[in-house]
Amino acid sequence: MRLAAVLIALAFALPLAAKDFTMGQEAPDFELGTNKWNTPEGFKTLADYRGKVVLVELWATY
Amino acid sequence: MAEWLQKNPLNYGVVSKAPGISAYIGNGQGVPRGWVISAEGKIVFSGKPADITDAMVEEWLKDCPAAQIEREVCAKLRPAVKSYNTGKYGKALKDAEELEQSEDETVKADASFIAERVRKAIGWRKDAAKRLAEDKEWVKLHTLLSEDAVAYAGCEYGDECKEKAKTLKGEDKYKEAVAAEKMLGKITEQGERLKGEALNRELDKLIDKYPDTAAADRAKAMKQ
Incomplete structure (x- = not known):
C-alpha cells in the first residue's frame, strides 16, 4: 500500500498550547x-511506529 | 469513546492523556496543531495540519520502506524491485547486494537504493524485536520473528529470525506467555458479563499464576 501514514489524535479536556520543534530533530x-x-x-509508544510516517495531531474538547 | 467509535469508525488511532505527551505541549501555538514524524523518527513538519499538501505527503512517503518501490530502475534490478514489492525483502536484498558490486554506476546506484531500503527496514524490525523482548512480549516477538523469517528468507537476517523463532518456541518463558495470553483471552471474551469484583478476581488469578508475563501486566492495567 502506498500510504504508510498513521494518524494519532490526542484528546484532552482542556485548551492546549502546542510546542514548536526544530525540523529534523x-x-x-x-x-x-x-x-x-x-x-x-x-x-x-510512538517509537513503535518507526518505519512508518506518522501524523501526530493535538486536539481538544471544550 | 469506544461507543462513539463503533458508530463513527475512524481509520486512525486515538489516544487520550498519553504519558509523556507533555513534550509536545508548551508555550507555543494552540490547537489545532500537528507534527509529522518521518520513518526515521525525525520531525519533518510542525504546524497546522490543514497546511499539509499532497506534494508534502508524497515527499515524506517516497523513501518510506513500508511503501512500494515505484521508481524506474535499470533492467538488472527489476527482479529485485518485483521481490521487494511482493514482500520478499530477503530476496530483494540478496539480489541488490550482489549488484552493488557492479562497475556500472547506474546499476550500482539502483542496487544501493533498494539494498539501503531493506537494510533500514531490518534495523527497525530489530529495534521492534528489542522492545518486545524488553517488555517480555514473547508471543508477539515470536510472531515478528516468524513473519521476518519468511519475508527476509534468503538473507542473513531472515536466517537469524528463523533460528531465534525456533529457539524461543522451545523456551519455558514462551510457553508460559502463550498460556497467560490464552487465559487473558478467555477473560476478555467474557466481556460485559464480567465486571467489577468478578473481573478483578479473574484477573488476579492470572496475575498470581503468571506473574512475570506481559499478559499479567495487561491484566493489572485492566483491573477496575
Whole structure:
C-alpha cells in the first residue's frame, strides 16, 4: 500500500498550547497509555511506529 | 469513546492523556496543531495540519520502506524491485547486494537504493524485536520473528529470525506467555458479563499464576 501514514489524535479536556520543534530533530517519544483506540495491536509508544510516517495531531474538547 | 467509535469508525488511532505527551505541549501555538514524524523518527513538519499538501505527503512517503518501490530502475534490478514489492525483502536484498558490486554506476546506484531500503527496514524490525523482548512480549516477538523469517528468507537476517523463532518456541518463558495470553483471552471474551469484583478476581488469578508475563501486566492495567 502506498500510504504508510498513521494518524494519532490526542484528546484532552482542556485548551492546549502546542510546542514548536526544530525540523529534523528526533521526535520526543511518548507512551500511548491505556486510553487508546484503533492503535495497532502491541503498539505501546510512538517509537513503535518507526518505519512508518506518522501524523501526530493535538486536539481538544471544550 | 469506544461507543462513539463503533458508530463513527475512524481509520486512525486515538489516544487520550498519553504519558509523556507533555513534550509536545508548551508555550507555543494552540490547537489545532500537528507534527509529522518521518520513518526515521525525525520531525519533518510542525504546524497546522490543514497546511499539509499532497506534494508534502508524497515527499515524506517516497523513501518510506513500508511503501512500494515505484521508481524506474535499470533492467538488472527489476527482479529485485518485483521481490521487494511482493514482500520478499530477503530476496530483494540478496539480489541488490550482489549488484552493488557492479562497475556500472547506474546499476550500482539502483542496487544501493533498494539494498539501503531493506537494510533500514531490518534495523527497525530489530529495534521492534528489542522492545518486545524488553517488555517480555514473547508471543508477539515470536510472531515478528516468524513473519521476518519468511519475508527476509534468503538473507542473513531472515536466517537469524528463523533460528531465534525456533529457539524461543522451545523456551519455558514462551510457553508460559502463550498460556497467560490464552487465559487473558478467555477473560476478555467474557466481556460485559464480567465486571467489577468478578473481573478483578479473574484477573488476579492470572496475575498470581503468571506473574512475570506481559499478559499479567495487561491484566493489572485492566483491573477496575
